[in-house]
Amino acid sequence: MxxxxxxxIKNEVAGFYxxxxxxFGHTRHHVWELMLDFMSRLKNGDTxxxxxxxxxxxxxxxxxxxxxVGIEPSSSLREFAASRLVSHEQSKMMAGGFxxxxxxxxxxxxxxxxxxxxxxxxxxxxxxSVKELHRILKPGGSAIVSVWNLRAKRFLxxxxxxxxxxxxxxxxxxxxxxxxxxxxxxxxxxxxxVHAFTLREFRSFFDEKDWDIEKIDGYDSxxxxxxxAGRNLVAVATKKIINNKL
Numbered sequence: 001m002x003x004x005x006x007x008x009i010k011n012e013v014a015g016f017y018x019x020x021x022x023x024f025g026h027t028r029h030h031v032w033e034l035m036l037d038f039m040s041r042l043k044n045g046d047t048x049x050x051x052x053x054x055x056x057x058x059x060x061x062x063x064x065x066x067x068x069v070g071i072e073p074s075s076s077l078r079e080f081a082a083s084r085l086v087s088h089e090q091s092k093m094m095a096g097g098f099x100x101x102x103x104x105x106x107x108x109x110x111x112x113x114x115x116x117x118x119x120x121x122x123x124x125x126x127x128x129s130v131k132e133l134h135r136i137l138k139p140g141g142s143a144i145v146s147v148w149n150l151r152a153k154r155f156l157x158x159x160x161x162x163x164x165x166x167x168x169x170x171x172x173x174x175x176x177x178x179x180x181x182x183x184x185x186x187x188x189x190x191x192x193x194v195h196a197f198t199l200r201e202f203r204s205f206f207d208e209k210d211w212d213i214e215k216i217d218g219y220d221s222x223x224x225x226x227x228x229a230g231r232n233l234v235a236v237a238t239k240k241i242i243n244n245k246l
Contacts, residue, residue, distance in 0.1 A: 005173040009121040021076025046109035052116030056081035073097035098129035139241040150196040164196035211237040
C-alpha cells in the first residue's frame with residue numbers, strides 16, 4: 001500500500017472515532033468469558049496495558065490492585081472512559097496508538113488489544129504493531145489480541161466473498177483483504193476501513209521465536225470455536241523468557 005493511501009486511511013479511521021466516539025462508547029459493554037479468565041491471572045501490583053482501550057470497558061473486570069493503562073487515540077473515547085477511571089484508583093488513559101506506542105520496554109505484565117489491528121492499514125504496520133505489544137511486555141507476560149473474522153459464516157455476503165474470501169481489494173490502492181465496512185449504530189451510517197484477516201495470516205504475526213502460543217483460533221460469544229463459526233480471531237500468547245533477559 002502506498003504511503004499516501006495509508007495516510008488517508010489513518011486519517012479516516014481517526015476521524016470516525018472522533019465523530020462517533022460517544023455513540024461507539026455506548027455500544028461496547030460486553031466482556032468475554034475469556035477475558036474474565038485472563039484477568040484472574042493478574043496479581044496485585046501488576047500493570048495491564050489495554051491498547052485501543054475505547055471506552056475502557058475492561059476496567060469493569062480489572063481486579064483491584066492492578067494498574068490499568070488504557071491507550072486510546074480518540075479524545076472523545078478517552079472522555080467517555082473518564083467516568084470509569086473514577087472507580088478504579090490505579091488507572092489512567094493516555095493518547096496514543098499503533099504502530100508506535102510511547103511506552104517503556106517491558107512495562108506491562110499483561111496486554112490486551114481487542115478489535116484494533118484490523119483498522120491498521122498496511123501489512124508492515126500491522127506486523128510492527130504486534131511487535132510493539134511484544135516490546136512493552138515483560139518476559140513471561142501474556143497478551144490477548146483479537147481481530148474481526150470477516151470470513152466467518154455470520155458475515156457471509158457477496159461483498160465478503162469478493163473482498164475477504166477472494167482477497168480482491170475493496171477500493172483502489174488497497175491491499176488484498178482490505179475493504180470498507182459500514183457502521184450503522186450511529187445516527188448516520190459511516191464507512192470504516194477494515195482488513196479481513198485469514199486465520200493463517202493472523203497466526204503468522206506471532207513468531208514462535210518470540211511467543212509461547214497458548215491458542216489462536218476462532219472465538220464467539222459461546223467461547224472458543226472453529227475459524228468459520230467464530231465472529232473473532234483471537235490469540236492468547238506469552239512473551240518468551242530467554243536467558244531471563246528481554
